[in-house]
Amino acid sequence: MLEPFVDPLPSTEPIHPISTYNGMPFYHVSMRQCRQKLHRDLPPTTIWGYNGLYPGPTFRVSRYEPIIVLWTNELPCQHILPIDTTVHGAEEDKPEVRTVVHLHGGVTPDLSDGYPEAWFTNNFEIVGPYFRTKLYEYPNQQPATTLWYHDHAMGITRLNIYAGLAGFYIIHDQEEQLLPLPKGSYDIPLLIQDRSFDSSGALFYPSQPDPPIPSINPSVVPDFFGKVNLVNGKIWPYLNVEPRRYRFRILNGANARFYRLSLSNAQPFYQVGTDQGLLPYTVKVDKLLLAPAERADIIIDFSHEAGNEIVMRNDAMSPFPQGDPPDPTSDGLVMKFRVNKPLSNLDESHIPKKLSYVPKLVPKPFYTERKLLLNTRPDSVKRNIHLLDDRFWSEPITENPSLWTTEIWSFINMTGATHPIHLHLVRFQILDRQSFDQDVYEKNGKVVTTGPKIRPETNEAGWKDTVRANPAEITRIIMVFGPYTGLYVWHCHILEHEDYEMMRPYIVIR
Template sequence: MLKKFVDPLPFMETIHPTCLMQNTPFYEVTMQETFQKLHRDLPQTKIWGYNGNYPGPTFHVQRHQPVHVLWKNELPEHHFLPIDTTVHGAEKSNPEVRTVVHLHGGVTPDTSDGYPEAWFTRDFQQVGPHFTNKLYTYPNHQPATNLWYHDHAMGITRLNIYAGLAGMYVIHDKEEAHLNLPSEPYDIPLIIQDRSFREDGSLFYPSEPDQPATAPHPSVVPEFFGDTILVNGKVWPYFNVEPRRYRFRILNGSNSRFYQFSLSNSTPFIQIGTDQGLLEMPIRVPSLVLAPAERADVIIDFSNCYGQSIVMQNEFVTQGEKPDPETTGSVMQFRVSKPLSCPDLSSIPTHLSVIPKLSNYQRTRTLRLNMREDSYGRNIHLLDDRLWSDPVTEAPKLGQTEIWNIVNVTEATHPIHLHLVRFQILDRQPFDRDIFDKEGRLVATGDRVLPELNERGWKDTVRARSGEVTRIIVPFGPYPGLFVWHCHILEHEDYEMMRPYVVIQ
């Protein structure tokens, strides 16, 4: 077992534009294979990183200032993780190593969205059937928020992200700047992921599920849960802090693992934002649940904690088991050991932002989350019982608002992510699964429950729980085109739990 809290927390470097292209900042980012020290006692680990770093560099951009990014693939021709060639998009006829970058949560034209079939290989030698252009443009017209960028190549997203292809993308604006929140160097992104390692330091990713025996080899697995937790690319790091307020922009970047974060000394998190920006007001939460791809913007006040060592814990029950405090039940350690370098003049305002409550809509869709077996006897998770290759069935009109009733008949909670848009959660309600399965009718078995206070902001990923209807209200725009919606458990997304949708004019 690796020893906890022996490595300091790394800070992702900020990427800067290389030049201006017609008065627009131009960035160049290269995907490279390299070796990186992920724990004091591990040999160096082979990773794939943006500009050779895992996680990739952090973008800090201003609202209404568009940027151009040239994403370049200089990775090897062969993958170092196990590829299941029975998965759609990863067939033997396609190159092993393909990449395409998605800015998760970005309000972006479809030509720069990172469509899963818009992949490209090393030096653009081969491109996918939906490849559009080499240069991506991000308009950045949305309010201040914490986004992230990651690989989205069809059929191998789970492997490419696991190899290291992920990074943060932060949008700033004047309204947020006037709030006097903790700022650099007390404003820190945290990318939290789980991994497993072999003794030689290499990343371990399973090549086959436990069942069934008829599955191909290698085979996609139902989910992946690592036995160590990394923050910003280090296993169980520590962070020396001052007795003051800090802002942490937290991302769950894991393949499948959900987290319920808490602090060992019972200090609460003061949550100020969710996936798509600030909440209306700060919410004090004793613990914080994040599904894969969800983000939380929080303040932790260490003012009265001098001399303490505080562990950020994970208490989320996974597959019926509580996490082991010695392994996946621990995330990182805060050591309140540094003297105060200057007075803490930051504040936590009572009001953060205005979030208009959406109520007018033009259409309601009922969409099922379900499962069925494939030809090998493996379970496939599906959206509305359809495969990726089935014809498009969701075609909202540009500028219109829809309510999506997400009906989960599976045994798992699925984090559902829609590209392009941001939305609000209306409520969740239990239903009679047997009647729905037999007759297709929704019969409620309990009251509608409003989202938690810290979910009542703008979202782009929602936890759709088992046996519940999760209702979201979604304004579609501002761009027409071809996008996708999917579960963000990467093993589900890669194996059919993703569907294209079209915004039509």
């Protein structure tokens, strides 16, 4: 057992442009295999990192200032984790190591979105019917928010992200800057992920589910939960803080683990933002639930905690919500705050009540409403295949909204797990959740509701790009499709589900 809270929290490395391209700042990021020390008592671990860093360097950009990024694959030809070649997109005729970068939550043209089949190798070989350039343009037209970039290669996303291919992408704007929120060194991104290690300190990812599949080796697993939590690439780190307010941009970057975060002194979080930017009002929460890919922009006030030590804990079940609770001595620990630094200057920040205007999208009778099933089927060896609307990736596209139309998507979850559903390109609002009778649906395909429509939690009241669709519930979201046409995807962000068919293409047409 590794000792917790012996390593300081790493600061995420900033990245800066190296030149300009067509008048826009130009960045170059290389994916490389490196060795990095993830805990004081572990030998250096082989990881894959953007610019050789795990997590990758942090972009901080300004709204209305587009940038260009050249993504380069310099990884070896052999993967460091087990690949199931029966998974669609990862067959034996494909190179083992393939990457493509998706800016999660980014409003980008489709050629810069990171389509899963637009992967390239370390020789920039591009295979398949969808050609995508490795030179991406990010328009940065959206309001201030915390995004992240990560790998999205077809059939091996779960492995590439687990190996380390993830980083922050933060957009700033004038509205955010004028708010009295903590700034500069008091504005800290936190990437939370779970991992396991073997006795040599190498990343461990299982090659078989439980029970194992003798006829397929390696085999995809239904989900995976690591034994320890890392924050910014360190296992259970600590952060020395001053007795003042801090802003933390928290990202759940885990493959499948949900986090329900709280502080050991029962102090609340003050949430000011969600996936796609500022909330309309600050929301006080005692516990913060985040599914994979969700973000929360929070303030913790240490003003009256001088000399104290506060542990951030996790008590979310795995799988969520029907699984086992975490061990409070391992996966129930996240990090520690030590309020042991002197106040360097007067804390002029405060926690504003009002944050931003968020116009409410209201359903209208003429809006297209799509009823979309979340379900499973057994494969030939009785592994569960998680599906969207009972369709595989390769089936014809069925979601084809027109540019600038508003649609309502209703996710009818027939499975026993909560699925974080993510749509590329668009931001949306959660309308409501409503329970239904699963037995009736299984018998005759009819949706019979069993309770009232429940509005989203107050800290979900802003713009979102990932929504928790709970079991035996209908989750409704509303969004406007734009500003680009083209080919995008929607999927579950439990990466094991996404890789094994719980992802579908959709197209925005003119």
